[in-house]
Amino acid sequence: DRAGAPQRHPGGVAGASQRASGASxxxxxxxxxxxxxxxxxxxxxxxxxSRFSRMSTSSAPLARPPRKRRxxxxxxxxxxGPKLVQECLQRHAEEAEEEGGLAEEWEVCIxxxxxxxxxxxxxxxxxxxxxxxxxxxxxxxxxxxxxxxGREGRLRLICQFGAGLDGVDMEAARxxxxxxxxxxxxxxxxxxxxxxxxxxxxxGLLRRYEASQTALERRVLGSPLGVTLYKKTVVVLGFGSxxxxxxxxxxxxxxxxxxxxxxxxxxxxxxxxDETAVMGEELRExxxxxxxxxxxxxLNNHTRKLxxxxxxxxxxxxxxxxxxARGPVCDLDSVAAGLDSGLLxxxxxxxxxQEPFPSAEExxxxxxxxxxxxxxxxxxxxxxxxxxxxxxxxxxxxxRVLVERVKSFxxxxxxxxxxxxxxxGYEEGIDGCVVAARASPLAGMDFKPTREFQIVPxxxxxxxxxxxxxxxxxxxxxxxxxxxxx
Numbered sequence: 217d218r219a220g221a222p223q224r225h226p227g228g229v230a231g232a233s234q235r236a237s238g239a240s241x242x243x244x245x246x247x248x249x250x251x252x253x254x255x256x257x258x259x260x261x262x263x264x265x266s267r268f269s270r271m272s273t274s275s276a277p278l279a280r281p282p283r284k285r286r287x288x289x290x291x292x293x294x295x296x297g298p299k300l301v302q303e304c305l306q307r308h309a310e311e312a313e314e315e316g317g318l319a320e321e322w323e324v325c326i327x328x329x330x331x332x333x334x335x336x337x338x339x340x341x342x343x344x345x346x347x348x349x350x351x352x353x354x355x356x357x358x359x360x361x362x363x364x365x366g367r368e369g370r371l372r373l374i375c376q377f378g379a380g381l382d383g384v385d386m387e388a389a390r391x392x393x394x395x396x397x398x399x400x401x402x403x404x405x406x407x408x409x410x411x412x413x414x415x416x417x418x419x420g421l422l423r424r425y426e427a428s429q430t431a432l433e434r435r436v437l438g439s440p441l442g443v444t445l446y447k448k449t450v451v452v453l454g455f456g457s458x459x460x461x462x463x464x465x466x467x468x469x470x471x472x473x474x475x476x477x478x479x480x481x482x483x484x485x486x487x488x489x490d491e492t493a494v495m496g497e498e499l500r501e502x503x504x505x506x507x508x509x510x511x512x513x514x515l516n517n518h519t520r521k522l523x524x525x526x527x528x529x530x531x532x533x534x535x536x537x538x539x540x541a542r543g544p545v546c547d548l549d550s551v552a553a554g555l556d557s558g559l560l561x562x563x564x565x566x567x568x569x570q571e572p573f574p575s576a577e578e579x580x581x582x583x584x585x586x587x588x589x590x591x592x593x594x595x596x597x598x599x600x601x602x603x604x605x606x607x608x609x610x611x612x613x614x615x616r617v618l619v620e621r622v623k624s625f626x627x628x629x630x631x632x633x634x635x636x637x638x639x640x641g642y643e644e645g646i647d648g649c650v651v652a653a654r655a656s657p658l659a660g661m662d663f664k665p666t667r668e669f670q671i672v673p674x675x676x677x678x679x680x681x682x683x684x685x686x687x688x689x690x691x692x693x694x695x696x697x698x699x700x701x702x
Contacts, residue, residue, distance in 0.1 A: 284321040286370075287622065288342035289377070290350035291330045293572050296606065297346070297377045298324050300615035308619065320623065330572040344373045344622050347383055349571040354388035361392035373397070373625050377614055378406060378605065382515060382542070395625065399617050400457070405609040407457030410566075413604035414458070414510050414540045415465050417564030419445065420598040421508075421536045424562075427596070445469040451476055451506045453499070453522075454513030454541060455485055462510055463488040474502045478518065495522075503531035508538065515542035525550040525559075534561035540604050543569040555595040562596035566604045 289298045302324045309320070325342075327334050327350075335350055339360050345352060352374060360371040374384055376398040389396045401407040420426075423442035431439045448471050452459050455477040463473050467488075475481070475489035476499050486492060493502045495518070503509060509531070513519050523537065523546040537560055539546055548569055554560035568587060590597050605611075 284323055285343040285626070286341055287322060287324050287344045287346065288338060289324070289326045289346045289348060290335055290339070290352070291327055291348045291572055293330065293348055293602075294377065294606065295326075296611055297348075297615065298326055300611055301377075301618055304615045304619045308623070339371070340368070341370065343370050343626075344375055345371055346375060346377050346618070347381075348377060349383065351383040352385060352389075354385045357385060357388040357392055357394055361394050363393075373622065375399075375618055375622060375625075377618060380542075397621055397625075399614050399621075401605075402457045404613040404617065405607070406605040406614070407461045409607040409610045410458045410512075410540050410604040411461030411465055412607075413566060413600070414462050414512070414538055417538045417540070417566065417598055417600070418450070418508055418510065418536065421538070421562035421564050421596055422448075424596055425598055445471050447471065448507040449474065449505055450508045450510060451493075451499070451502050452489070452510050452512060453477075453495075454511065456512065456514070458540065459512040460485065460488060462512060474506065476502060477513075500527065500530045503527070503535065506532055506535065508536040511537075511539045511541040511545050513541050513545060515544055519545050521545070521547040521550075523547060523550065525553055528554045528559045531559070533559060535559070536562045537564070539563075539565040539567055541567065543567045543571065552589060555590075555593065555597070562598070563590065564598040566600045566602055568602070571602065 287298075287301065305322050305324065312320070325338065327338050330350070336356065339345065339356060342360070357371070357374075359369070361369050362372045363369055371394055374389060374394060374396045376384075379398050379401050381396065381398050384396060386396060388394075399406075401410070422445055424440040427440040431437075445466075446469060450466055450471050451474045452462050452466075453476045455463075455475050459475065459477070463475060466473050472491075473489045474491045474493060475485065476493040476495060478495050480494075481492045491502070493499055509523075511523070513522075519541070521544065523539075525547070528535070528550060537546070537551070537554075543565070546565075551560065551563055555563060573587070587599060590599060
């Protein structure tokens with residue numbers, strides 16, 4: 217590859233072998249399809265799109281394959297994502313060839329490092345941007361949106377490989393008609409994966425995992441003294457898909473679970489906890505009796521630096537703090553002061569204050585925005601590199617959903633035109649619903665004000681103002697248009 221060029225999957229000898237095998241298979245399928253078409257044309261039929269139809273005897277040109285489109289992963293973090301997306305696209309292409317159709321051409325590329333310069337260099341060639349932890353700012357979106365740069369801009373869709381859209385300028389995307397989508401944790405197993413990791417971090421703090429590694433290095437057996445989770449009180453802050461799964465997994469340990477969130481508690485969620493609280497004074501009262509706090513909440517104006525020194529002073533001394541939400545939910549200086557003073561008995565985190573980490577050139581102190589300090593002290597600290605949702609079940613499902621969502625989007629663009637496709641995005645709604653920000657009409661579904669939800673076909677583009685929910689048992693998406701009385 218050229219120096220600085222985006223990486224492509226698959227590559228190397230194995231990739232060449234796969235391409236050669238695929239080319240051979242493609243040639244055989246094309247010959248078979250051509251022979252079958254010739255026989256059918258002789259009986260009086262036509263080509264319709266890329267599939268044969270005998271509905272009419274009028275002639276039509278053979279469909280041309282679309283130009284190759286590019287899905288750009290905006291950084292080198294979470295490397296398994298692009299590999300699985302490429303594998304999923306390859307399976308789709310093979311299935312299309314076996315059916316005698318024309319396979320869509322896609323390539324998956326990766327910005328070769330996490331620098332802003334490399335992102336700006338490769339973004340102009342992308343039809344789809346997967347932001348990961350990179351910031352898609354107003355300037356980047358306006359420069360690269362479809363139809364800009366003298367109509368050289370190609371970016372039509374921003375689709376996160378996961379749920380978080382913290383770094384995407386949503387207003388800029390709407391203004392430039394760039395559609396934005398995420399993959400809710402409820403339908404991928406990401407909530408389950410992250411919840412398991414939260415429990416792992418908590419258990420690691422209780423059993424002083426880092427101290428046990430030191431004991432092994434010193435060849436000392438029977439040290440350190442651990443603490444059980446049995447009968448301990450754990451506050452779960454944030455009760456979305458991750459918080460619910462955390463509560464379910466704490467129950468078998470016979471821990472007392474106190475759930476806390478901003479909105480009112482529904483009857484189903486109440487069944488998962490022993491006590492409920494809402495953010496504010498009730499949270500402080502719960503922490504005064506709690507042994508551990510697990511953060512599962514989104515990052516917003518209400519939660520940024522929510523865990524600060526003032527809150528820690530009101531908590532039970534020696535509180536164990538676990539963060540699987542976002543780094544800035546905790547104030548770094550307050551965490552450091554809490555560990556030094558004993559207000560915190562341990563800190564486990566899978567998320568950090570600056571993601572992606574600063575490069576070695578940018579980080580002269582080699583601190584990685586707090587990571588170096590946290591690891592350097594003689595504290596009960598357990599750090600993992602944002603791997604809570606990186607599991608077989610969640611990543612395989614997210615790759616499939618991303619590919620289906622991207623291909624569905626471009627089918628709409630090709631079939632209805634960019635002007636009718638409109639603006640597509642998701643915003644957090646009331647009671648954990650997701651509300652479509654703006655979008656084109658959804659063919660075949662008549663949404664009238666009602667309290668009943670309708671099932672939404674997979675990949676459908678939704679009209680504005682709908683409340684969307686995911687059926688937790690089946691994974692089916694449902695929607696309704698709320699009445700003015702709701």
